[in-house]
Amino acid sequence: MNLPDGFTLDAHDALPLQVATRAGFAEWQQAQPAAARAWAGAQGFDGSPGTALVLPDADGGIAGAVLGVEDMHDPCAYGHAPFALPARDWTLATPLDESRRAALELGWGLGSYRFTRYKAPLRAPARLQVAGAVGETFDVLAACTRVRDLVNTPTEDMGPDQLEAVAREIGERHGAQVEVIAGDALLEQNYPAIHAVGRASHRAPRLIALHWGDEAHPQLALVGKGVCFDSGGLDIKPADGMRNMKKDMGGAAHAIALAELVMAQRLPVRLSLLVPAVENSIGPNAFRPGEVIATRAGISVEIDNTDAEGRIVLCDALVRAGELSPDLIVDFATLTGAARIALGPDLPALFANDDGVAQGWLDAGSELRDPVWRMPLWRPYLRYLTSGIADLANAGSKMAGAVTAALYLERFVPADRPWAHLDVYAWNDNARPGRPAGGEALGLRSAYAMLKARYGG
Numbered sequence: 001m002n003l004p005d006g007f008t009l010d011a012h013d014a015l016p017l018q019v020a021t022r023a024g025f026a027e028w029q030q031a032q033p034a035a036a037r038a039w040a041g042a043q044g045f046d047g048s049p050g051t052a053l054v055l056p057d058a059d060g061g062i063a064g065a066v067l068g069v070e071d072m073h074d075p076c077a078y079g080h081a082p083f084a085l086p087a088r089d090w091t092l093a094t095p096l097d098e099s100r101r102a103a104l105e106l107g108w109g110l111g112s113y114r115f116t117r118y119k120a121p122l123r124a125p126a127r128l129q130v131a132g133a134v135g136e137t138f139d140v141l142a143a144c145t146r147v148r149d150l151v152n153t154p155t156e157d158m159g160p161d162q163l164e165a166v167a168r169e170i171g172e173r174h175g176a177q178v179e180v181i182a183g184d185a186l187l188e189q190n191y192p193a194i195h196a197v198g199r200a201s202h203r204a205p206r207l208i209a210l211h212w213g214d215e216a217h218p219q220l221a222l223v224g225k226g227v228c229f230d231s232g233g234l235d236i237k238p239a240d241g242m243r244n245m246k247k248d249m250g251g252a253a254h255a256i257a258l259a260e261l262v263m264a265q266r267l268p269v270r271l272s273l274l275v276p277a278v279e280n281s282i283g284p285n286a287f288r289p290g291e292v293i294a295t296r297a298g299i300s301v302e303i304d305n306t307d308a309e310g311r312i313v314l315c316d317a318l319v320r321a322g323e324l325s326p327d328l329i330v331d332f333a334t335l336t337g338a339a340r341i342a343l344g345p346d347l348p349a350l351f352a353n354d355d356g357v358a359q360g361w362l363d364a365g366s367e368l369r370d371p372v373w374r375m376p377l378w379r380p381y382l383r384y385l386t387s388g389i390a391d392l393a394n395a396g397s398k399m400a401g402a403v404t405a406a407l408y409l410e411r412f413v414p415a416d417r418p419w420a421h422l423d424v425y426a427w428n429d430n431a432r433p434g435r436p437a438g439g440e441a442l443g444l445r446s447a448y449a450m451l452k453a454r455y456g457g
Contacts, residue, residue, distance in 0.1 A: 006112025079434020151439025224255025250426025
């Protein structure tokens with residue numbers, strides 16, 4: 001069995017690992033031998049979150065260790081362990097119930113993660129002993145790792161063609177069908193908005209579609225913004241705004257990873273994954289401010305700003321999703337800086353036209369410590385998307401940027417179909433335990449839990 005970094009099945013040389021909280025430190029301390037109590041006191045260990053203490057044996061070796069955590073249900077509470085402890089095998093000695101054990105294993109895996117494609121890590125993580133049947137927790141960890149790897153990879157190695165290759169590999173492994181419409185075929189098959197955004201790149205724009213599952217099951221459509229690099233187009237970004245735009249396919253990374261997780265856990269759905277994959281480049285045939293472009297829905301769109309391109313590629317994909325008559329449409333997109341300014345980098349903005357779907361996602365986020373925050377589809381703000389020469393403008397105001405972007409997308413979703421949109425940052429600016437700097441999965445675990453509760457699995 002191939003295990004992720006930070007795990008082992010062999011407990012032969014594993015040392016005992018305990019878990020303590022500051023609130024329960026006195027109880028932990030009373031259960032320890034006198035020497036361990038004295039050592040913890042000498043080190044000033046009191047179970048504070050994010051701490052770890054190696055316990056010595058009588059011969060100067062290691063007898064075990066204890067982790068200080070706060071919220072035992074939060075995976076990231078354990079994220080410091082793999083690199084705070086010596087790089088050897090550990091086995092859990094503190095009894096934890098199933099949910100806390102799952103949080104520990106997931107957090108250990110998240111904390112063990114390093115992006116190693118171009119640079120070898122300085123050291124290996126400590127390894128946690130796990131049972132042979134690792135199941136759902138490791139599938140969730142693989143989904144989070146998938147997002148991180150895709151977002152961290154530079155565009156030269158993660159353009160539209162490489163995103164297609166990832167979808168094909170996943171599809172082949174799970175028995176899914178994958179179809180791709182690329183280049184001028186997008187015009188022939190009526191995806192003009194996707195083509196308009198991606199036509200200036202040397203790599204052809206495309207719509208990647210993956211289909212899986214029993215046709216008798218409810219149809220679930222997942223859509224992800226796949227802008228593999230965003231220069232801003234002719235409304236070019238400044239250098240600091242363009243620096244990390246390899247991550248502008250973070251929505252696609254989330255949708256791909258969630259689709260992979262749904263298939264791995266075999267949720268009883270008929271799944272369709274739709275990823276409009278483009279590079280928003282500058283060239284002689286780049287789309288221009290002031291142009292009016294066609295969309296699959298037949299809605300004409302005036303381009304106010306070429307840097308508001310994510311909603312342009314998503315609108316064609318959302319129309320295609322609606323044509324499937326789905327039970328639910330969920331899209332992910334690194335769509336607006338306004339969402340990050342409003343809610344910060346860790347709290348994705350959730351928009352939904354269905355209260356049940358929204359509440360299910362919110363409840364799952366609270367339970368799993370993978371939160372999202374609901375924002376309003378305040379339809380009076382559609383006035384900020386008014387065009388004098390087209391049905392709709394793609395931008396036009398600095399007011400309520402995340403709301404107006406969501407309202408734009410809603411115009412392309414069937415009114416009678418439940419739909420949820422997550423405006424996600426997909427990035428950690430600074431390294432923290434369990435959250436290394438770079439690409440990050442946000443709202444993914446709670447999205448899966450919401451789907452699992454909705455469809456059973």
